[in-house]
Amino acid sequence: MDAKHFDQWVDTSLSAFEAALDGLVPEKAPAGLGEAMRYAALGGGKRLRPLLVLASCAAVGGDGFAAMRAACAVELIHAYSLVHDDMPCMDNDVLRRGKPTTHVKFGEAQAMLAGDAMQALAFEVLTPGDGIAPALQARLCAQLARASGYDGMAGGQAIDLASIGKALDETTLRDMHRRKTGVLLQASVMMGAACGAVPAQATESLSRYGAALGLAFQVVDDILDVTQDSEVLGKTAGKDQDANKPTYVSVLGLEPARQLAQQLRAEAKAALAASGLADVSLLSLLADSVVERVN
């Protein structure tokens, strides 16, 4: 697949995804809660996780309806985590995707509730009355719950919180980022794969691809935090540095961090090559887009 067809696939997929998510996040929820949820969930963003779900499902010839629901669920988890992460007791950030953060717009209490409701909605969209085989519903819920909980995303955020102002070695930094960002990106790949019938070899390869891509994403995030300005990023640049948070750049230095990103891309592609799957081009090009992105 060439770059042009990849861009077309991204455009088509994102249009379908945005429409699906728009239909799942309620307009009418009590006392303005729906408005806050929609503000947080439908506010754009890179939508990398949904694209990973859909590309992974395509690679295994899986069930498109289930994959779209999984894409929405993963993005709802990601979006809720941003809402809570931006709150004053956490990162205290006022800008996200170029707009005021949810608590700035709706108040802290409504933002916390909207985040809570978005997490519940993620599991609701994975368990429709029909359209997805019950065993797959259960499998997707299991994957998402583990990736977002104490041993995954929430655990990574706890490490992040405890690490402010501390010197971390690369091993601890890697563990923090694996949990905070990597596990949910990896889960996106594995949930897409779960929508099809996948040989064990391919499952293991996709898991390694997801792990390498997840870490690459965070390394690039740390690089962009110091090399780009807020306008390009759509969020406050240099905030990790300002908050005295350890990053790949502060631990390794800028050039070694860039080399690490390239190495992780190579690892991700090697895993795809070993998967035995016929067409992994979408996943391969998504790895490129993660490493080459500018915001």
Add this chain to the structure above:
Amino acid sequence: MDAKHFDQWVDTSLSAFEAALDGLVPEKAPAGLGEAMRYAALGGGKRLRPLLVLASCAAVGGDGFAAMRAACAVELIHAYSLVHDDMPCMDNDVLRRGKPTTHVKFGEAQAMLAGDAMQALAFEVLTPGDGIAPALQARLCAQLARASGYDGMAGGQAIDLASIGKALDETTLRDMHRRKTGVLLQASVMMGAACGAVPAQATESLSRYGAALGLAFQVVDDILDVTQDSEVLGKTAGKDQDANKPTYVSVLGLEPARQLAQQLRAEAKAALAASGLADVSLLSLLADSVVERVN
């Protein structure tokens, strides 16, 4: 069943429940997160929701392992909602079950993360690798997600938040409480029932029982808030009044509120009688304990 045997059933069930929950909430989670989760989840409380799950499962002769997992999941959702509800941006409460609230003990950021991780853990415990049929896992996740999300508990909290200082009529008050407390109590009954094979008539009856009991619980809560002191309640008494929140007592008056609680108990028992189930004595006695409780 007489009162003595009911008390024995409660004791036995609660021992088994506490052991199960203790085994499911991690001791070792990153950066103290497990400690905060265990503080919030294992700190006691009435455990009404788990008892409803287990009693409902017993009434339908359902799968005990699945019901115990469902009991833990429902209580994790309830416990996380208390952690978030007590935070300064919400009710700003410092006392819960006679102990400092989670954010007072661990800080706001850790409390928010612990609540988030407890919600994820609820869905994790419903989706074990084996021990519960996948279709039942999916059904339980569906029930819990809907009860805790925008159309249930989180939605009720949003109405609660928006209603401070406002005069609500009884219909709006009932809708708020149905969502905020009632839907999760009702879901506890229905999740227990889902662990067995239940005729449609019984399902509908149990749903009505759960709805009446859920509302009765809140009416009694409002009564106790003005008639008991903080020591007996284990939480700050009179706080709804102080916060100028509408309650059944403020809307109806104390004596009509007491009459409503009795009426709802009668509705709950009438629904049980219509269920066609052979032994609903545990559920019936739980309805008594909800209405007759003193804290």
